[in-house]
Amino acid sequence: MRIISGRYRGRVLASLKGENLRPTSDQLRETLFNVLGPELEGRSFLDAYAGTGAVGIEALSRGALEVVFVEHHKPAVEIIRKNLRALEIEKGFRVMTSTVLTALDKLEQEGTAFDFVFLDPPYAEVGEYHRVLRQLARSELLSPASVVIAERSRRCNLEETYGRLQQTRILKRGDSALSFYRRCSDLSIGASVSARRLK
Numbered sequence: 001m002r003i004i005s006g007r008y009r010g011r012v013l014a015s016l017k018g019e020n021l022r023p024t025s026d027q028l029r030e031t032l033f034n035v036l037g038p039e040l041e042g043r044s045f046l047d048a049y050a051g052t053g054a055v056g057i058e059a060l061s062r063g064a065l066e067v068v069f070v071e072h073h074k075p076a077v078e079i080i081r082k083n084l085r086a087l088e089i090e091k092g093f094r095v096m097t098s099t100v101l102t103a104l105d106k107l108e109q110e111g112t113a114f115d116f117v118f119l120d121p122p123y124a125e126v127g128e129y130h131r132v133l134r135q136l137a138r139s140e141l142l143s144p145a146s147v148v149i150a151e152r153s154r155r156c157n158l159e160e161t162y163g164r165l166q167q168t169r170i171l172k173r174g175d176s177a178l179s180f181y182r183r184c185s186d187l188s189i190g191a192s193v194s195a196r197r198l199k
Contacts, residue, residue, distance in 0.1 A: 001054055004030050006061030013083045015052045016075055023052050024120060024151060028173050032149065033062060035171070035180075036116065040064050043115035046107075046141075048100045048132065053080035055118050060092060068094045068114075070103040100128075104135055113143045123153040130159070133181065137163030148181040 001013045001023055015023060024032075032055070033040070041063040047056030050069040059067050071077050077097045084093060096103045100119075117136065121128040129150055136148060148165060150158060154177040160167045162181070169180040 001052070002026065003054075003058055003061050004033065006058070006063065008057070008061040008087050011087060013052055013054055013057065014079055014086070016079055023054050025174070025176070028151065028176050028178070029055060029058055031171055031173050032118075032151075032178060033058060035178075036062075036147075040116065044068075044113070046070070046114045046117040048103070048118065049120045049122075050080055051076055051120065053083050055120070056080075056093070057083060057087070057089075059116070060089060064092070064116075066092050066094075068096065068103075068107070068112075070096045070098060070100050072097065072099045100132055101135060104132070104139060104141060108139050108141050113141055113146070115143055115146055117142070117146065117148045118151070119149070120151040123156065126156055129156070130162070133158070133162040133165060137165040137183075142183055144183070146183065150179045150181070152177055152179060 001015055003009055003011045003013065004026060040059060042065045045056060045059040045064045045067045047067055048070045050056055050071040053069050056067040056069050069080050071080060074097060077095060080095055119132055129152065136142065152158060154172050154175055158179050164184045165181040166184045167179055168182050171178045
């Protein structure tokens with residue numbers, strides 16, 4: 001598993017062997033970051049269900065100002081920290097050992113807001129998608145132009161709306177898909193991200 005582009009392009013990331021982890025594939029990561037493009041520069045990014053941290057580290061590599069990694073599985077948290085140390089990344093990140101719902105509560109209490117939120121629960125735990133998307137829709141964690149992206153199995157059908165979150169785009173690659181959401185009242189703001197198409 002390698003970083004695809006940016007400052008740390010080509011660097012190899014460690015993963016857990018023998019664990020039930022499903023890192024986001026290189027192809028799907030490339031698809032995701034091709035869509036986000038230069039909009040990521042200088043922005044805040046939440047990598048929820050971070051696993052090895054590959055998505056959040058890719059965001060840092062491509063210019064994100066700050067990334068928060070949320071992962072409750074302690075061996076995976078150690079891998080995230082190991083990968084950050086190996087790349088000599090010393091600032092611009094926070095690693096939270098917590099369930100995602102608990103972390104969202106804490107981050108909101110701290111007054112944090114994110115430009116991009118990436119969710120990648122275990123594909124089989126469909127209820128987790130619904131719970132987190134509903135909580136995000138109710139929270140103040142999203143800035144006016146925020147984009148929420150949920151990675152899922154292409155056989156998993158998420159709802160088109162969760163409170164004030166509206167699905168704006170779906171991209172399918174192999175057995176996986178990315179669902180993009182924005183706040184309903186903010187669909188006209190920063191439309192370049194949701195409207196961008198891969199060449």
